[in-house]
Amino acid sequence: MRLHLPREFCELPHAPFPPGTPPYPTRDQFIAYLDGYARAFAVEPLLGARVRAAAYDAGIGFWRVTVEVSCAAAGKDSMTTTATEFMSRWLVVATGENAEPVWPDGVEGMDVYRGTVMHTSTYKRGDEFTGKKVLVVGCGNSGMEVSLDLCDNGAKASMVVRDKLHVLPRDILGISTFGLSVFLLKWLPMKWVDALFLFFSRLILGDTEKYGLQRPKIGPLQIKKSTGKTPVLDIGALRKIGDGDIKVVPAINRFTESGVEFADGRKEDFDAVILATGYKSNVPSWLKVRTYANVHVQSYLLASCILS
Incomplete structure (x- = not known):
């Protein structure tokens, strides 16, 4: 299994593939690249999580993102899930076209x-x-x-x-x-x-x-x-x-x-x-978009997810 596109179109910001990587990296090479990127930039993915709702709260100027996290993914024995709410100034939707x-x-x-x-x-x-x-x-x-x-x-x-x-x-x-x-x-x-x-x-x-x-x-x-x-x-x-x-x-x-x-x-x-x-795409099911005079990001995010 290899990447379908050449590596230069699949690189993440500020980190090219290691020297000697073939034009179409293998699955293992790509996973190693992602792992190395996460270590280098201190990216901590929250695995076993599913976004249930994301909406902009104009009153406080933040996004509220509700996420269900599997207890098993968090290292616990239970197979139940817990709900967690994240609040952030910015929301980047990068789930692509191929979700469901x-x-x-x-x-x-x-x-x-x-x-x-x-x-x-x-x-x-x-x-x-x-x-x-x-x-x-x-x-x-x-x-x-x-x-x-x-x-x-x-x-x-x-x-x-x-x-x-x-x-x-x-x-x-x-x-x-x-x-x-x-x-x-x-x-x-x-x-x-x-x-x-x-x-x-x-x-x-x-x-x-x-x-x-x-x-x-x-x-x-x-x-x-x-x-x-x-x-x-x-x-x-x-x-x-x-x-x-x-x-x-x-x-x-x-x-x-x-x-x-x-x-x-x-x-x-x-x-x-x-x-x-x-x-x-499953984005329309959880991204709640409203129109606010001081917020320009929501409609762009939704359009980029649907049209990308």
Whole structure:
């Protein structure tokens, strides 16, 4: 497991990665980097905590943040939680887009399926599925990479593709696609950058539509800007699809006891189903925003969480 983006786009303030770190650090390298950062800047994370409410108190000019802390996380034997209120002049919301797993609604028969159903948020190791038939629902970055990991660990992976999507190479001419987009957008219109990416994508990856992966009519960066949907950065799954090691299948019509029935009426048995159906922000559920003449931060924070 490695970072999906180059290390220079994942560095924290005032602390670059140690010399010799590869362009895409491993999970262990990134954790070591975070641990070192916390030690160097005396950051004390409150683990096992969940924010329940955050609201600005105009009367005192402070934020009131109510947090539930697990007693087990605090080193106590009890599994109960205690409520704690923090008060601060400033509140920084940095929870990103991926907080709560999204489970698909309205899929018939999921309760009768006898195999394993899990979300990618709880996926750990591909070798747990060696020799098994696994259906991955979703074809974004998570769906592609889980399918690749399953394939690399001897599982028979099938991937549900319902929507059109853009698949781009992770690197173009030795430069990360993400980094290249950041650079080019400073000088060129977005449509031109999209056209360049699609040209290099076809040159490097070939025609993805022959694998059952149809591209949208508008470019990948324009889709990201308008909908927030991120293009897939390929790290090897496309080659496995082309070789037939990962099978592309249509949308699910319903679950059966032993597998699923697809939209085309075909039925197939699976040992497990992994839902790569994305995440949503939980910030709107706890950040209470009001308008005050002397406070400018709340609406910006909420907008940055929703639009980032």
